[in-house]
Amino acid sequence: MKxxxxxxxxxxxxxxxxxxxxxxxxxxxxxRSISVSxxxxxxxxxxxxxxxxxxxxxxxxxxxxxxxCLARGFGSAGHLTSLELEPAFAELAHQNLSKAGxxxxxxxxxxxxxxxxxxxxxxxxxxxFIFIDADKENYxxxxxxxxxLAVPGALIVADNVLAGGSVAELAEPKKRYTExxxxxxxxxxxxxxxxxxxxxxxxxxxxxxVK
Numbered sequence: 146m147k148x149x150x151x152x153x154x155x156x157x158x159x160x161x162x163x164x165x166x167x168x169x170x171x172x173x174x175x176x177r178s179i180s181v182s183x184x185x186x187x188x189x190x191x192x193x194x195x196x197x198x199x200x201x202x203x204x205x206x207x208x209x210x211x212x213x214c215l216a217r218g219f220g221s222a223g224h225l226t227s228l229e230l231e232p233a234f235a236e237l238a239h240q241n242l243s244k245a246g247x248x249x250x251x252x253x254x255x256x257x258x259x260x261x262x263x264x265x266x267x268x269x270x271x272x273x274f275i276f277i278d279a280d281k282e283n284y285x286x287x288x289x290x291x292x293x294l295a296v297p298g299a300l301i302v303a304d305n306v307l308a309g310g311s312v313a314e315l316a317e318p319k320k321r322y323t324e325x326x327x328x329x330x331x332x333x334x335x336x337x338x339x340x341x342x343x344x345x346x347x348x349x350x351x352x353x354x355v356k
Contacts, residue, residue, distance in 0.1 A: 193218025
């Protein structure tokens with residue numbers, strides 16, 4: 146899986162100066178290097194662009210790598226709302242998106258994402274593209290909340306759904322969230338409000354269209 150992903154990253158999604166700066170800033174600030182893979186980031190850019198999404202929601206900002214990839218998909222025409230538990234992470238992400246030219250096109254909400262999702266629902270806010278990449282134990286809760294915020298036809302993308310390949314029965318070693326991802330994948334695959342597929346890119350992404 147690693148060699149395949151390296152091949153895809155090198156051939157189809159080499160990182161540029163902007164994204165390399167984001168990765169360096171994450172290390173400099175002592176944060177975990179858990180941004181989406183370059184190819185996963187490029188997929189996000191392409192999906193936003195292909196769907197013409199302009200109201201994008203992200204759960205999990207980290208240092209802004211995925212945020213920049215999402216913003217590149219809508220260019221000057223859209224807006225990103227990013228939910229992040231840690232204020233320091235949100236601040237770094239905002240700095241990096243500003244350097245990338247999206248300072249006026251992103252809004253950060255800090256604190257537990259579940260609470261922020263409830264606030265967005267109360268405000269009547271809707272989205273046409275949603276990306277989930279945060280604490281795995283809440284993936285199912287995030288998904289259900291996001292479905293309520295999504296317009297018909299919106300895409301909901303979730304990262305890390307392969308858990309390093311360990312969701313496959315024979316794959317080892319298991320990760321601490323392997324069972325949670327297995328349950329989430331089953332939930333997504335059989336959800337009556339979604340049409341979904343799992344793409345084995347990066348650490349795996351489910352792509353779901355809201356019916």
